[in-house]
Amino acid sequence: MAEIQVEIDGRKYRMACEDGQEGHVRSLADRFSGYVEGLKSEFGQVGDVRLTVMAALTVMDDLKALEDELKDAKSALDQLSTKSNKLIADRDQLEENFANQVVMIAERVETLAKQLELDAEQDEQK
Numbered sequence: 001m002a003e004i005q006v007e008i009d010g011r012k013y014r015m016a017c018e019d020g021q022e023g024h025v026r027s028l029a030d031r032f033s034g035y036v037e038g039l040k041s042e043f044g045q046v047g048d049v050r051l052t053v054m055a056a057l058t059v060m061d062d063l064k065a066l067e068d069e070l071k072d073a074k075s076a077l078d079q080l081s082t083k084s085n086k087l088i089a090d091r092d093q094l095e096e097n098f099a100n101q102v103v104m105i106a107e108r109v110e111t112l113a114k115q116l117e118l119d120a121e122q123d124e125q126k
Contacts, residue, residue, distance in 0.1 A: 001018065003017075009040065035058050
């Protein structure tokens with residue numbers, strides 16, 4: 001387990017994290033500190049705890065918006081998948097119908113060819 005030091009709103013905090021995750025945790029702390037700094041510049045110094053809670057709520061609001069977007073994207077993807085599956089089924093049905101028509105035409109051509117042969121034989125016999 002690694003220990004690192006992060007800075008949020010000018011204050012340093014010692015944190016433990018998994019080995020190899022130090023950069024990631026620092027990046028998260030920097031992002032959160034950016035939220036705190038943004039609120040601080042907007043509302044002024046309103047107290048450390050209140051500022052931290054406001055930043056946390058802002059982060060959670062952003063997370064909720066992203067979750068909603070992801071839910072909408074998944075729903076749209078599901079609808080596209082359903083439409084795609086229907087199109088594939090329709091295509092398969094059309095291919096089957098086409099193949100059946102080709103078989104019917106081939107049988108008809110074969111019947112006509114036999115009829116022509118019979119007619120030719122009958123003409124020869126005359």
